[in-house]
């Protein structure tokens with residue numbers, strides 16, 4: 001992320017206060033660990049939660065997690081990263097039921113699950129939401145969901161009235177209250193009133209008390225019709241759940257083979273609309289019917305269209321092209337299929353040969369936050385080991401100055417202008433650092449991966465720093481409720497280390513907005529940093545392009561500049577805090593060798609030169625030109641000739657440009 005996105009608006013006094021508070025809280029939890037949970041006064045807890053919710057609704061209470069900033073606008077939620085743990089990958093049916101009374105503090109109750117119902121309104125905070133829940137014995141406890149609070153645009157705690165909590169973790173929140181803590185979305189399973197659990201794809205059944213045998217064709221038909229009605233009303237969550245339940249029931253029913261195909265075809269449509277592209281693709285292909293009649297051709301054409309659209313959304317353009325071609329064979333002349341096939345062919349040209357109309361894209365998308373319909377082009381680069389820097393990207397052919405090096409469509413972008421754009425201060429107890437985390441981007445990436453497991457390896461392979469979180473590659477056992485388990489701690493680390501800020505892209509944004517526009521481009525994330533880079537980024541909507549800033553030879557490593565702060569010490573500090581390294585590029589080695597005094601003197605002169613350039617218009621009087629030359633000479637004098645041979649001298653650029661303009665005029 002760029003430097004300005006990493007600005008922590010806390011005074012040293014506030015930083016110290018936050019650190020002390022967090023240390024006290026961790027100590028408190030350490031002391032409480034392994035002790036039995038104290039039962040709550042249920043009615044009083046529910047009353048208090050209801051009161052807190054009312055107060056929140058009336059705007060009378062502030063988010064208790066907010067810290068720092070002299071105004072509410074500057075304050076940000078504090079998120080503490082401590083003791084990362086792995087999500088549960090075991091299906092509910094293999095877990096044993098437990099009750100709230102059996103819980104111990106600061107323990108992950110492995111091999112167990114809780115079934116609870118919601119008994120108070122949900123309180124929505126910036127980085128968590130909570131409610132009171134009750135188990136079958138009537139005990140009441142607080143249930144808190146951290147960061148990943150939403151499921152398909154709805155707060156997960158608001159989405160249902162009953163839940164299963166897998167491998168419950170009872171902890172103390174920063175306010176000192178006991179709570180069941182959920183960090184991984186797959187550890188909380190909403191249970192719906194009608195017995196249909198959760199709407200997420202995967203083997204749908206979750207309730208070990210619900211193990212029914214095959215349902216009759218009528219039941220399946222009813223579920224399908226309920227699904228169709230929900231789709232019509234744009235209630236996609238219910239539609240997915242109904243179709244899921246219908247398919248689950250039809251697995252044992254061979255009497256109506258065409259019915260299951262219809263349901264797959266319909267669910268493919270809902271999955272497309274809700275971003276479950278993996279499922280849309282496989283459902284659409286499962287819907288293909290045998291038969292040589294017009295109706296079968298039409299229905300299969302529809303299924304291939306949905307499979308093609310899903311493949312397109314996943315960036316599998318060859319496959320999309322294949323599906324649209326099959327559709328056109330079945331339904332010749334279909335306008336939509338022809339249009340999509342043309343688009344797909346254009347994407348394949350971009351992907352294979354870098355054929356973009358960049359001028360047109362610039363006109364349309366410079367300073368825009370619209371998503372660009374374009375493919376990624378990475379054929380000129382290869383991922384290899386980079387001595388001392390982990391992995392890096394290398395050029396596989398000579399690239400001239402100004403040439404397109406690569407182009408990548410974002411996996412996710414969180415735009416500053418987005419309503420849900422939130423950045424938090426995350427205090428990582430593993431290294432005691434406080435960083436700005438683009439929470440909305442972490443959420444968006446988690447949601448995308450949770451919906452599309454085929455994208456997980458691409459993101460989870462990225463550098464998560466060290467120490468990384470345990471079992472970061474957890475894959476669920478067969479039969480787990482949802483076929484995706486995302487370790488959100490690991491993802492948080494990956495996004496923190498690999499996201500780019502788009503601040504330079506939106507110069508007109510306010511300071512707070514600027515910080516919030518961030519995105520994840522998984523291929524570009526392998527590019528290492530240098531203060532004297534050979535490539536430079538350009539953002540067009542959510543498309544990230546890199547052009548060569550000097551001629552690049554085949555086999556050369558590609559570098560871009562993560563942080564262009566001129567001041568050596570500030571730059572090194574930012575690189576260390578955000579990415580955990582000190583830069584040892586040729587420029588940094590030269591600047592380090594300059595010593596503090598020379599760096600300070602140069603900085604003073606450069607600041608003076610900046611002021612001069614700002615206030616002195618061209619054409620200028622001779623006396624001003626003389627002054628500019630004198631300043632330039634003084635700055636040049638701070639660069640050691642031998643040490644800086646072949647290196648750029650950022651401090652003189654402004655004056656040189658001014659002098660060039662003064663001469664021309």
Ligand SMILES: C[S@@+](CC[C@H](N)C(=O)[O-])C[C@H]1O[C@@H](n2cnc3c(N)ncnc32)[C@H](O)[C@@H]1O
Pocket residue numbers: 388389390391392462463497498525526527528529530579580581582583584585
């Ligand atoms: C965005 S990743 C780049 C890809 C990474 N090298 C990998 O192996 O996946 C950023 C990380 O790469 C390493 N890195 C990048 N540039 C570096 C540099 N100039 N010096 C030392 N480490 C660097 C640091 O570990 C940093 O946290």
